[in-house]
Every structure is written in C-alpha cells, then in structure tokens.
Amino acid sequence: MGSNPITRLRVQAPGYSPGPVVRCSGKSSLGRAAWTRVNSVPGFRAPLHCSGVGKVLLAYSSPEDIESYIEKTDLPAYTINTIANPYIVREELTKIRAQSFAVGNGEWQLSVVAIAAAVR
DSSP states (O other): OOBOTTTOOBOOOOBOOSSSEEEOSOEEOOOSSSOOOEEOOTTEEEOGGGSHHHHHHHHTSOHHHHHHHHHHHOOOOSSTTOOOOHHHHHHHHHHHHHHTEEEEESSSSTTOEEEEEOOO
C-alpha cells in the first residue's frame, strides 16, 4: 500500500477476530512540522476500545461481541485519555455508529490521533 502524496497518510487495512484488532500494513504520518509515525507490521495487534480503527470495528460488532470484549479485556487504560468505563465505551460506540466514523485521541498512545471510518 502506498502513501497519498498530498496528505502523507497511509491507509491501513485491518482485519478482525474476537479480541484485539489486527492491522495489516504500514506507517502513518501526518503533518510536516511535528511528525508522528506509527509503525505497524503485519499481524500487529492493538486494543479495540482505544484505537480509531478498533473502535469502528467494535462499534459495528454484534451486541454480544461488544459485551464479550468488555468482559474479557476489562478495558485497560493505556493513557490518561483512554475510555475505560464500560458505560462510556458503550455510549462512544453508539455515537460512532450514528456518525459512521471514530476518533482515537491519544487513547492508546498520547501522541497519536486517529480517524477511522467504516467502508461498506
């Protein structure tokens, strides 16, 4: 997968299985002044409840899968921005389904902001 020459963003193609999200490719960077680089290698795993693409995948999962994820992972907090309260996570997932995109704002790694959308 290549980077867009204008935005310098790289698209990631995630796959999902119960548990954490699996990212399939690359490096992502945004901006010229302050580069934040997120390196992902095939098979890399990230938590669903605090990454942009993970939240989208979780939001469009069945209610049973969402509850199972919440119970099994206990929603660990990775940064001070991580949403770790089950009630608030459920509200966030409802909002994501309504707006068709998710934002991860320093919830897994403080310096990383992500936007993800479901493509149907």
